[in-house]
Amino acid sequence: MPLSDRVYVERRFQRSIRIDTDLQNPDALTGFICPESSAAVLSTMANHITESGQTAFTWTGPYGSGKSSLVIALSALTAKSKTQRDRAKHAVGVDTAEKVWSALPPGKQGWTTIPVVGQRASARKVIGDALVQNGLAYLEPDEGWNDTNIVQTLLNAANNISGKAGLILFIDEMGKFLEAAARDGSDLYLFQQLAEIASRSNGKLVVIGILHQAFEEYANRLSRDARDEWSKIQGRFVDLAVNTAGEEQIDLLARAIHSDHDSSIVRHQSSVTAETIRSHKPGVSENLASLLEKTWPLHPVVAALLGPISRRRFGQNQRSLFGFLNSAEPNGFQDFLRMSDGEETYSPSRLWDYLRVNLEPSIIASPDGHRWAMAAEALDRCEANGGSPVHIQLLKTIAVLDLFRERSGLYPGQELLYTTVQATKEVVDAALEDLRRWSFVIYRKHMSSYAVYAGSDFDIESAIEQALQEVRDVNFETLQRMAGMQPILAKRHYFETGALRWFDVQLGSLIAATSNAAQFIPHQGTIGLYLLALPTEGEDSQTARARCKEASRKAVKEDLNVIVGFPLQAWTIIELAKELKALEKVREEHTELQGDLVAHREVNSRLIALQNQLEAELQQAMLNAVWFENGQELKRMTIRALNNKVSDVAEHLYPDSPRIKNELLNRTKPSSSAIAAQNALLKAMANNLGESRLGITGYPAEGGLFESLLEHTKLYGPNAQGFDFLKPRWEEDAGRLHPAWKRAAEHLESNSDRSVGIDELYEIWENKPIGLKRGLMPVLAVAFILSQRSNLAFYREGIFQPLFTDLDVDYLAKDPASIQVRWMDLSHLSKSLLSGLAEVVRELDKENPLKELAPIDVARGLVAIFDRLPNWTKRTQRLSATAMKVRTIFKHASDPNQLLFSDLPGVYEKNADIQKEEVANSVITTIREAMKELVDAYPKMLERMSSMLLTELQVPSDSPQALTELRDRAENIKQMSGDFRLDAFTNRIVVLDGTNASIEGVGSLAANKPPRDWVDADLDSAFIETAALAQKFVRTESYARVQGRKDKRHAMAIIISKDGQPKPMEADFQITESDRPKVDELVSRLKESVQADTSNKKAVILAALAELSSEYMSLATDTEQLSFLEDTDATS
DSSP: BGGGTTTEEGGGGGSOOOOOHHTOTTTTTTTTTHHHHHHHOOOOHHHHHHHHOEEEEEEETTTTTTHHHHHHHHHHHHHSSSHHHHHHHHOOOOOHHHHHHHHHTTTTTTTEEEEEEESSOHHHHHHHHHHHHHSSSOOOOOTTHHHHHHHHHHHHHHHHHHHHHEEEEEEETTHHHHHHHHHTTTTOHHHHHHHHHHHHTTSSEEEEEEESGGGGGTTSOOOOHHHHHHHHTTTTTTEEOOOOOOHHHHHHHHHHEEEETTTTSHHHHHHHHHHHHHHHSSOTTTHHHHHHTTTTOOOHHHHHHHHHHHHHHHHHHOOHHHHHHOOTTSSSHHHHHHOBTTOOOOOOHHHHHHHHHHHHHHHHSSHHHHHHHHHHHHHHHHHHOOOOOOHHHHHHHHHHHHHHHHHOOOOOHHHHTTTTSSSSSHHHHHHHHHHTTTEEEEEEETTTTEEEEEOOOOOHHHHHHHHHOOSSOOHHHHHHHHHTTEEOOOOHHHHHHSSSOEEEEEESSSHHHHHHHOOOOOOOTTEEEEEEOOOOOOOOOOHHHHHHHHHHHHHHHHTTOEEEEEOOOOOOHHHHHHHHHHHHHHHHHHHHGOOOOOHHHHHHHHHHHHHHHHHHHHHHHHHHEEEETTTEEOOOOHHHHHHHHHHHHHHHHTTTTOOOOTTTTTSSSSHHHHHHHHOOOHHHHHHOTSSGGGGGOOHHHHHHIIIIITHHHHHHHHEEEEEOOOBBBBBBBOOOOOHHHHHHHHHHHHHSSSOOOHHHHHHHHTTTTTOGGGGGGGHHHHHHHHHHHGGGGEEEEEEEESSSHHHHHHHHOOGGGEEEEEEETTTSSHHHHHHHHHHHHHHHHHTTTOOOOOOHHHHHHHHHHTSSSSSHHOOOOOOHHHHHHHHHHHHTOOOOHIIIIIHHHHHHHHTTOOOOOOHHHHHHHHHHHHHHHHHHHHHHHHHEEEEEEEEHHSSSOOHHHHHHHHHHHHHTTOOSSSOHHHHHHHHHHHTTSSSHHHHHHHHHHOOOOSSSOHHHHHHHHHHHHHHHHHHHHHHHTTTTTGGGGHHHHHEEEEEEETTTOSOOOOEEEEEEGHHHHHHHHHHHHHHHHHHHTOOHHHHHHHHHHHHHHHHHHHHOOOHHHHHHHHHHHHHH
């Protein structure tokens, strides 16, 4: 089963103590055992109070060292309740308790304790609120809490306590107040006053501040003068170190870890670990091995290392001893318990993994960074070289032991290493020899231990110091780049409009603040600038204010939105910037780093750590800066205030910005996938106008765009005729698009004498006060065009287009300047002419009902008819002069106005007065006839071609039956002639059905060109070639039997000689298979007629047939035959 079922951390070690909530908790001391080092702190403090009257203290120690528990113990020792005091005495020891009672006698009242927990906020406010909460003050003073009234309130409360007891003010997490003061540049006068008033209170007021690091560490980001001031304040407090000794920490670990492990038997691992420590740290107790055994399932080496690690600077702000035990981080203790079972222990190699995954950046930036980098690089090389698990575990163990050997007393000797891996001594010895031979570790004989081989002799510290001497000033371009300053977004404006706008953040010097502000050039999306000016020449606050005021005023004169400020604490930023520049200088100029992987890793890690630190400092500086806008100082700005200021500017610049919530397109440069969805929507807008949801079914990407851009904004929706594009109405404008439509329409109307490129509309929409993003413009431009199409003429690259199609959409999406529109308002011209021309459109284009009698729609209808004409019609000269003139006009049409009311009337007569009804009617008649001639020209030409073809093929008509017989004839001789061209002709006859397409098929073969390329000369040759092919076709039919095929035609010949004629009459003819039944019927009737009179002799019958045949043979055509029969009937 997993170890988590057998091992757990005692509950009281699972959370840290918070003094403001636990101070009055009677169970807070349950199980608390005060280490000797902590008891010594109480004793030392008591001695100071008794001997010198000093009552202002700071307790300093790392996380997990028991400072907060010590506060609870002291509070209990001085409490009014004897029970609490006795429990505390038991916890800290009798001697310590007696000393505390001597210095701080509880009396009958007991000491009043005021717990305060530090925050990164004003110490005055937090301490003042604590006084109210603990009943020392009723309300916050009208003037607010300040140094004076806080100190006076505390002193009054202390003096009002009868007897020798008094008041203890505990300030836990005091470091947070110090950090806030360092960050804001505020002073520490309150703490100075607290210390001074406590020392003058005759022992009635005790002030104790709890710190995690030395007082001066919090001031390292301040200027030298400020640090000197802090140092004076620190001198008012007596600092006492709370630092649990190594053996005490092991004891605490043993108490914290509860398991079913039998710790009465000390294993070899614990014994060897204890002996190793004892050999390097004399004075260690005899029961150390037993303590180590009780920390199972921690390996004894790990148990001994955790204390020193928790005290290292890189860990003190992140991990405490018990924080590690409760941590669920990768490779941490809780993770180990979940993943392990049996008797496995948490090994030193696993501890290395934990440190590397969770703390490596902090370690690299610490004094241990160089040794860590060497070890990490050695491990990477060992793994790359194929080191075995034993090699890796040993190297990790040596590395972590070597890193903390001085503080832990543990040196990686051979006997100790045997206990850290699960392998035989022989395997371990061989692996150690391999590591030594591979130059990953060395053996130090004088220490009898191994260490990671120092593969680098590059002195980074010296190189940095030397580079710092050469860095004279701050390079703000480099600083800007490396600090990674992020823009300040106009978040509120973004949530309201969907448009992302921002202020850039720029760093510069106070000297150059005015020029930087005036020379700011905003780029796409940037609407302004936060200019943070740093005092590089040591300028004081007054000078900085004056320069920032001047710079902000100058920016306004240049019509720029630049807010200029200076940080109250700039010293740290400048020092970090110089160090960053020095470190970059080291990396670039020291070529030996390229071959020194360890030093190279360390330099890069330090650069990253410095960048992160600088970025954090600059972000804090932004919040602490004093900002000026147009010469006026702004209130202190929080992150939210900075964002709101940008939103205010955005709304001032773009009050008419549309509200479109679509992250795909509401940006300057949409992604490729967004462009694909946009193009799909644009095609649907052009092709599916009138359909619900533009014909988009399901939920593809373009469906989402349709909903947010067109449906939500009501640009597309139902009207009286169905679905259509609609103009936004100001009274119901969810997308706030009415201003954009209005400005675009006004621009077109004011330029109605010319065509306007869509790129001009883009520019209007992009600029103030609309500020539309480029990604939205194609969709909205098409929506605008289609919603205004009754008033617009469309042009593609300067050529008039009757309809706005998907091809125009493609052009617009790629280059908006390639599509132009022109505003049309022709209502004052002849309505009768428009009506008549509209009727022409309806007559010649049955699919266009032309419900709107707008000039632009009539012009589009006429041009659409012309555009659909076959190419031959647009080329042929076999038209009337009028038709060709009309055709020329349409070929060059570019202006609907000119087309309708000038060019077309000019066909009738020059300068025709179309306001006169008779002239308008004559124009209409002329145009109707010309247009009809153009529309009918091609079909009539094909009709002539068909008639000629059927005549040559001896087909009596173009009836379906006649064409079926012809196709059967062609099918019978298909692929028989051996002539490829004739076979191609036959194949076309096989599918000849009388339609234009089938006739075009024959014609394209004859002309050797597709119909789209025909000219008049091609048709002339095509007619001749068609006749020739038809004759070949007929001849080929005569040879059908030669190929063993059924003869679909029967050839016959008659020769008759009559008296008086110089030569016999001859006739040969063919009949088709379909003629055979008629022949048979006629023969039958003739037989009946002849046989009815038995007196007829053979000669008589033959003579009659010959006479009748000769009469028919003398007729040239079937038409003459018909006339002959009619005449015969009339005679009879």
